[in-house]
Amino acid sequence: MTPATSPNKSDSVRLGLHSCHTGTCKSKKTRCDKKTPCSSCARAGKKCTYPPNGPRVRRTKKTMMAEMAGRIAVLERSLAEVAALKGSGAPAKDNCTANDPSNTANHSRLSDDLLLNEGSSSQYFNEVLVAKIIGEDKSIEAALKRSHTKQSTCSPSPFDAMGILSSPCFSQRPSIFHPSKATAMELWNRYLNKVEICIGLKLIHVPTGEVRVYSTINDPNSTSFEDLAFCYSIYFAATISLEESNSLLMLDKNAQLSYYKAGIEQAFAQGDFLNRPTLTVLRALAIYLSAVRIHNRGKSIWILNGLAIRIAQSLGLHREGTQLKPPPFESELRRRVRWHLITRDSRAGEDYGLDDPNIYVSGSEVNLPRNIDDADICPDMEELPPEKNGWTDMTFSLINIDLAKTLEKVKNAMSSRNTLCEDERRSIISEAQSQVQKRLEKCNQVTPFSVLRYTAPISSCKNSTSSQVSNGLRSTMEDSKACP
Structure with a gap:
């Protein structure tokens, strides 16, 4: 040395x-x-120096304010540059595109792409803000790599969804994980009152789902694997909403969730759900993944949602029911599951820093579910009733679909380097807001659920507007880079 x-x-x-x-x-x-x-x-990759000996020098308030002012000044200069480009960059874009045929949509997005490598593994990001922040701040990149390394040493979590691909354990039936009758009924009611409204799109037709649940509660040992998986997914989702001190918890909350998680995994495995999928199994998987995503927004949920979409495709859910001619009641339930999966796929991708257009939403040939109540349809009906004009059990879900389709319109416009101007983008958002307000007109804002149903779509509209502005900013930045 x-x-x-x-x-x-x-x-x-x-x-x-x-x-x-x-x-x-x-x-x-x-x-x-x-x-x-x-x-x-x-x-x-930064220079590292240490302070001199002696008492530590504290930063004064004046120094901190000066640093903050410097950061704000940098941000203001960036915004000023974007504003200047927005006023003068449009003609340059046309000339550049005309002179350079290789300047395609895929090439325009390269500036947003970021690949982090850690040994043999890698993480890909293409959402403009996420990629920009990680690309400029090496400490965040290092933190992401460290967290990826530490995940393999963590203790088992009830929110690790990869267990659904477990091997079957035929020495014990999945029914051994079923709770007592009283607990199961309480969890079912809690799911209906506390969870279903928040889990995304409405998946369960309550009258027929209730028969399935109570039949399982009455005799879990003779229940089919698909019905056990369906019930366990409900118990799991309902348990997430419980407080630690709730009397429904026989164990501590994480242990209870792990218990139901084991039941779901074995019901899937012993039912061979990948080779013999059913609509009930797919519905159980959709509920389970939606519940797990509350606490786990990692790559695995996004990947497993893709697995669920592929299972749905194997059942023909990507085709409109009127073409395949299943019974009207089944067609309606198939639409609910299909739209739940494809709208959730976009949001799960956002969690992981991906911003690609969702072809499932923008190119779907499946009709929207009807704006009707569960009581309006039954398995033996020969024709679906007409849609209602007022608020129904499905209105909140239809609002979520409207917003998802709007976001995809904006994404597609940005991805294809369309000449869509800012006013036209705002017009797309404004049209969606008008549609949402039209659906909310008949919402009775008296009960807490009604208030939630009314305020949540408004909040989602504001989020859509924010996303639209972000996409517009990205478009301007790309134009400036492509056409200096």
Whole structure:
């Protein structure tokens, strides 16, 4: 070790007292290992220096305000540049596109793409804001890599959904995980009152679903695997909504969730759900994945949602029911499941930092579910009733579909480098807002559920507007890069 690299006694004392001064530890408030250089600065590729001996110098309020003012100034300059490009960049775009036929939609999105490599694994991002932030801040990139490495050593979690691909254990039936009758009935009612409204699109036809649930509760040992999976997914989703002190929990909450999770996994495995899927199994999988996503927004949920979409395709749910000619009641339930899966697929991709257009939503040939109540349809009916004009059990779900389709219109416009201007993009959002308000006109804002149903779509509309602005900003930035 050379004298230049060997810290002397005073260096050791200094490193033992202070974190690095100019690196990432101070700016990101992370723990410094006090090496030379420290590991955070080494990962970020930044210079690492330590403060001199003596009392620690505290940052004054004036210094912090100056730093904040500097950051705001940088942001204002960036916005000013974008505003200037928005006023003068449109003609350049046309000339550039005409002169360079290779300037395609896929090429235009390359600036948004980011690939993080960690050994043999990698993570891909193409959502403009996520990719930009991670690409510019190496400490965030390093943190993502560290979290990916640590996941393999974590203890089993009830929110790790990969267990649905477990091997069957034929020595014990899945029914051994079924709760008592009283607990099961309470969980079913809680699902209807607390969970179904929040889980996405309405999946269950309550009158027929109730018969299926109570038949399972009465005799779980003789129940089919698909019905057990259906019930366990309901119990799992309902348990997530419970407080730790709730009397329905026989164990602590995570242990109880793991118990029902084991029941779901074995019901799927012993029922051979990949080779012999049914609409009931698919509905159970959709409920389970929606519930798990509340606490697990990792890549696995997005991938497994793709598995559910492929199962739906194997059942023909991607084709309109009137073409396949199943009974009218079954056609309506198939539409509900199909639209739930494809709208959830976009949102799960957003969690993972992906912003690709969803061809399932924009190119779907399946009709929307009808705006009717569950009581209006039954299995033996020969024809579906006409849609209602007022608020029904399906109105909230239809609003979610309207918003999902609107976001896909904006994504498709941006992805295809369409000449869609800002006013036209705003027109798309405005049209969706008008449609939502039209559906909300007959909503009675008296009960708490009604208030939730009324306010949630309005909040989603605001989120759509924010997404539209983000996409518009990306379009302008891409035009400026493609046509300097």
